[in-house]
Amino acid sequence: MRTEPPKIDWDRLRELRDLFLQAEPITKPYWRSNRQLQDYDITLGERIGWKWEAVIREVKLRGWEPPSPSLTDLGCGTGVATRRMLRAFPGHFRKVTLWDHSESAVSYARQKIRHEFPEIRIVCAKAPPHPKGVVVVSHLLTELTDEAAATLLEQVADAQALLWVEPGTFETSRRLIEVREAIKDHFRIVAPCTHQQTCGLLAEGNETHWCHHFATAPRVAHQDPFWGHFRREMNLDVGPVAYSFLVMAKEAEGMEPGGSHLIGGPLRFPKYVRVLSCQAEDVRELVAGRKVNVYKDLKQAHTPALYQFELKKNRIVSGKRVD
Ligand SMILES: C[S@@+](CC[C@H](N)C(=O)[O-])C[C@H]1O[C@@H](n2cnc3c(N)ncnc32)[C@H](O)[C@@H]1O
CATH class of the missing domain: 2.40.50 (OB fold (Dihydrolipoamide Acetyltransferase, E2P))
Structure with a gap:
């Protein structure tokens, strides 16, 4: 039996994407309705999910496993990153903490996580948390002022592990490299780097490069008419999608592959x-x-x-x- 493709308010979604693409930080919550969160979740959010799958595949390849049963999602939006982590590491996490300055986003993410993972305890933080377990950050940096980004780094300082995924653009990659350099002495770098030295892209001659990678869309997305609509309406390829990322951990012995x-x-x-x-x-x-x-x-x-x-x-x- 064929299911109806989800109905999307494409105008609203295009507006949202334009907002994400603007160069200035976004300092106020912008989610307007559950419908908007849902439209984001099954389109732009889903593409972000493919990036998370690629990152998780890579950290698993390096032998990384969550060092704590506690997972915190900072700037959680609809909770894409958390759901990908819970799917990828079944049985590893017992508690999820959600933080976003939009209460609607936290409430939407909580509902989705509760539905898919009823066994997980969910805490909706009322103020920016300073987590000690595993922290995920996804597509947040572009929305932050330099001051807010510095505050975020203080927030993640005590984390046992930090998985951070952002768009694969020049500007965002370069900002993530700044993050790497700012906190690398307090963590071990798990990925993408195969070493702990200063980022080689900061060396003279490499100014035009940026650290980005491509996540492929699942094959079904290329065959699904819904994603054909997405491509036409949003003027965006379904995949591959470019991303930048950084994974750090306090304990990461033996995870440095070299090469x-x-x-x-x-x-x-x-x-x-x-x-x-x-x-x-x-x-x-x-x-x-x-x-x-x-x-x-x-x-x-x-x-x-x-x-x-x-x-x-x-x-x-x-x-x-x-x-
Ligand atoms: C582009 S969305 C990404 C959502 C989700 N992490 C994902 O990857 O799909 C950015 C999210 O960060 C939240 N956000 C932006 N600035 C924030 C801040 N200063 N503190 C907390 N949340 C913030 C927004 O409300 C929004 O939900």
Whole structure:
């Protein structure tokens, strides 16, 4: 039996997206109704969910598991990040704390989480919390003034682990790199970096690059007429979706894979492929010719793109994808 596609107020959703894209911080709550939250949740929020799935896949690859049964979502919106975490780590969490300066958002997120995970205790914070367990932050940085971002960093200082996902734009990635540098001495970096050094994108010559990755949409989204509507109405591709992220933990022994993490997508040429590669020593462009064993892998742009390479200057001689 065919189900009716959800009806969306596309005008409102476009307005909301325009608001998200504006360069200035958004200092006041903007959610106007449950309907608007729902429309966001099954469209833009769902795309954010695909980013979270990619990030969670990557941290699992590195052997990370939630170190605490307590999960806090700061700027929770509809609770997308929390629901992805609860789905990905069944049985790990017992309590979820939701914080957002919009009460409507907190109430919507609580309902959705309660419906899908009735066993989880949900606390709706009345003031900005300073959590000690696992903290998720998703698509919040762009809305914050510098002062509010600094306050947020104080809020997360005692967290055992922090998973932070943002849009994959130049500006947001660069702000997330500032966050990384500001707090890296108090945490171990789990991902995306394969090392604990200063971010290589801060080195001279790398000013035009930014740390971003692509999450693919599930195959069904490409076949579903609802997402076809989404594409036309929002003038946005269904996927892949670009994201920046940062995962840090107080205890992260043994989770440093070494090797290289690729940034952005590959540039494909007839006889070789060029990638931007981050490793402990630097961030730089590397090329692989057609005969190199990982050539096809590199061309296909897997996420996560974690590799161990054998290099000769800027040429990849051979490699192995960590998956
Ligand atoms: C773009 S939405 C993202 C929501 C959700 N985290 C997600 O990824 O789908 C940003 C959310 O942050 C909230 N927010 C913005 N500034 C905030 C602040 N200073 N304190 C708490 N919440 C804030 C907004 O109300 C909104 O729900």
